Amino acid sequence: MAFSEIATKARLRRMVARVCAHSGQAWAWRHLAPKPSVRVLAYHGIEPSPTSHFSVSVDNFERQMALLSARYAVTTTDELADALEAGQLPPRPSIVVTFDDGFRDFLTHAVPVLAKYRVPATCFVIAGKLDAGDPRFLDRHGVLEALDTGLVTIGCHSMTHRSIRQTPLGERIVEVRDAKSSLEHAIGRPVDHFCYPYGTRNDFDDACAKLIKDSGYRLALTSINGLNGQRTHRYKLRRTKIEAGDDIRTFERILGGALDIWYVADMLLFALQRRRRVQFR
Ligand SMILES: [Zn+2]
Numbered sequence: 001m002a003f004s005e006i007a008t009k010a011r012l013r014r015m016v017a018r019v020c021a022h023s024g025q026a027w028a029w030r031h032l033a034p035k036p037s038v039r040v041l042a043y044h045g046i047e048p049s050p051t052s053h054f055s056v057s058v059d060n061f062e063r064q065m066a067l068l069s070a071r072y073a074v075t076t077t078d079e080l081a082d083a084l085e086a087g088q089l090p091p092r093p094s095i096v097v098t099f100d101d102g103f104r105d106f107l108t109h110a111v112p113v114l115a116k117y118r119v120p121a122t123c124f125v126i127a128g129k130l131d132a133g134d135p136r137f138l139d140r141h142g143v144l145e146a147l148d149t150g151l152v153t154i155g156c157h158s159m160t161h162r163s164i165r166q167t168p169l170g171e172r173i174v175e176v177r178d179a180k181s182s183l184e185h186a187i188g189r190p191v192d193h194f195c196y197p198y199g200t201r202n203d204f205d206d207a208c209a210k211l212i213k214d215s216g217y218r219l220a221l222t223s224i225n226g227l228n229g230q231r232t233h234r235y236k237l238r239r240t241k242i243e244a245g246d247d248i249r250t251f252e253r254i255l256g257g258a259l260d261i262w263y264v265a266d267m268l269l270f271a272l273q274r275r276r277r278v279q280f281r
Pocket of ligand 1: 100157161196198
């Protein structure tokens, strides 16, 4: 993606966040939101200089983790699953930090910052990439090194990064169930959390959610924007994307709900979102 395109999207997000925060829209939306609630942040790459709007710079990421560790209750996907299963989300609004795709830069650029601020995170790995020799992605040694910090949980992001809903029924087993057992075998510990590739409304439905549940996962995350409450479907949990141009002020506003209205676009404009998908070949 061209630098100008990253900058244009960044300006747009900053502007929408500012307008929503100042107009009272974020306040109104927050009062409609479930309480108590958990916000799950979705990161992708962490790079010195972002090469796409999905990546966040190391400097911005460090400022964001410093703010989170100072002001918020940061919890894990395991604790979120425990709370949802017990029917009791923590009373204080909580944040969960997640990374999609299992890029190599998770280990080189994100883990040192997470360790510095003692922020736990879940990294959703594409099972088929673990031993594929693709230098863009973590291999099993990298995953084990990240796990050694005691701050990282590994989740499953399918076997080949296909949209689960768009995958023929017979092959979904490979993407969901076989991916789980393959990851568990590789890292020697349970893999309890799933994250839908792409995660738009086109990429999951009730049948996908049921398959994920029946495969033994405790929860599944989508890319639908918004907060999660006690009644949010445990296999269709919402997240909040953090992108390249989100400066610390925008990040604060996003945590305050300034972009949660994007939920409406996610639910209505999903047909357009689908065309932007990436392939990891
Ligand atoms: Zn992905």
